[in-house]
Amino acid sequence: MGLFAQHLAAAGLVALAAACTPSQQVTVTGSNAAALTPSAVESVAVVPSENADGASKDYSAQLESRLRAAGYRLAPRTEATLFATLDHDVGEPRTEIVEFEVPEYRTEERIERVNGQFVTFYEDVLYGYRIETYEETAYPAHVEVSIYRAGSGAAPPEIVYRGRARTEGRCGDMDHLIGPLLGALFEDLDLSRSGDTVHEHRVKVEDC
Numbered sequence: 001m002g003l004f005a006q007h008l009a010a011a012g013l014v015a016l017a018a019a020c021t022p023s024q025q026v027t028v029t030g031s032n033a034a035a036l037t038p039s040a041v042e043s044v045a046v047v048p049s050e051n052a053d054g055a056s057k058d059y060s061a062q063l064e065s066r067l068r069a070a071g072y073r074l075a076p077r078t079e080a081t082l083f084a085t086l087d088h089d090v091g092e093p094r095t096e097i098v099e100f101e102v103p104e105y106r107t108e109e110r111i112e113r114v115n116g117q118f119v120t121f122y123e124d125v126l127y128g129y130r131i132e133t134y135e136e137t138a139y140p141a142h143v144e145v146s147i148y149r150a151g152s153g154a155a156p157p158e159i160v161y162r163g164r165a166r167t168e169g170r171c172g173d174m175d176h177l178i179g180p181l182l183g184a185l186f187e188d189l190d191l192s193r194s195g196d197t198v199h200e201h202r203v204k205v206e207d208c
Contacts, residue, residue, distance in 0.1 A: 023202040023203060023204045024167045024168070024169035024171070024180075024202065024203055024204075024205060025167060025168075025169075025200065025201075025202055026165050026166070026167045026180070026181060026184040026200070026201040026202070026203050027165070027166050027167070027198065027199075027200055027201075028163065028164070028165045028184050028185050028187075028188050028197075028198070028199045028200075028201060029163065029164050029166075029196070029197070029198050030161065030162070030163040030164075030185075030188060030189070030190075030196065030197045030198075030199075031161070031162050031163070031195075031196050031197075032160070032161050032190075032195055032196075032197075033158070033159050033160055033161070042072070042073070042081050042082055043072075043073045043074065043075035043079060043080045043081055043082065044067055044072045044073065044074055044075065044080055044081075044082045044083070044084050044147065045074065045075055045076060045077040045079075045080035045082070045083050045084070046060045046063050046064050046067070046074070046083075046084045046085070046086070047077060047083050047084070047085055048060065048085070049085040049086060049087045059086055059088060059143075059174075059178050060086050062178060062179065062182055063084060063086045063145065063182065066182055066183075066186045067084065069186075070186060070189060081149065082147055082148070082149055082160065083147070083148055083149075083150060083157075084145060084146065084147045084148075085145070085146045085148075086143065086144070086145055087143070087144040087146075088141075088142065088143045088144070088174055088178065088181075089141065089142060090139050090140070090141045090172050090173075090174050090177070091139065091140040091141065092140075093137045093138065093139050093172060094137070094138050094139075094140070094168075095135055095136070095137045095138075096135070096136055096138070097133050097134075097135060097136075098133065098134055098135070098136045099131050099132070099133050100131075100132055100133075100134075101129040101130070101131060101132075102129060102130050102131075102132050103126055103128075103129055104126070104127060104128050104129060104130055105124040105125060105126055105127065106124070106125055106127050107122050107123070107124055107125075108122070108123050108124075108125050109121070109122055110123070136170065137170065137172075138168045138169055138170060139168065139169065139170070139171065139172035140166070140167075140168045141166065141167055141168070141169075141171075141172070141174065141177050141181070142164055142165060142166035142167070142181070143164070143165050143177075143178060143181045143182060143185065144162065144163070144164040144165075145161070145162070145163050145164075145182075145185060146159065146161070146162045147159075147160045147161040147162075148160055161189075163185050163188075163189065164185075165181040165182070165184045165185040165201075166181075167181065167203070169205065170208070171205045171208035172208075173208050176205050176206065176207060176208040177205060177208075180203035180204065180205055181203070183203065184199075184201040184203055187199075187201065
């Protein structure tokens with residue numbers, strides 16, 4: 001394999017590593033303070049979190065959709081018995097150097113006798129590997145859903161459930177992360193039992 005072909009192969013490996021969108025590991029932690037099941041008695045209103053902005057309101061609509069699909073009845077804030085908030089964040093990126101091996105070949109020549117004639121053959125023989133590197137940037141991100149019951153009088157709100165889905169990967173755009181992260185969180189959402197849970201998932205983040 002010639003020098004140009006070797007560089008082409010190395011460039012192809014780097015391009016492949018940069019272009020493909022691998023699945024990302026997501027860790028989901030949940031804490032249920034009290035067992036709660038969907039019922040006609042309980043109703044949920046999604047309210048903006050303290051750091052809500054325009055994007056948060058759009059994401060809250062996704063939270064409403066997930067709650068509805070899980071069997072919970074949505075209601076206006078004035079009528080709801082439970083309230084849900086959605087917090088989200090993409091942290092500062094972390095850059096690391098990734099190493100990978102590139103095969104190196106040398107061309108060897110051999111002469112053989114074929115039908116009474118001496119013929120020269122050339123063969124590319126693997127003789128080792130060299131180390132190439134590229135930079136990969138990873139963004140920590142999370143979404144957190146809290147469901148609570150409003151306190152009466154001076155009593156503080158009662159937290160019924162708090163769940164967080166966190167990940168770290170090449171995508172730093174919450175517009176693309178919110179769906180997969182909420183999906184992972186709601187895959188394990190079981191408010192019918194109390195206690196703490198931890199689950200691991202792999203999700204794909206498209207077009208990021």
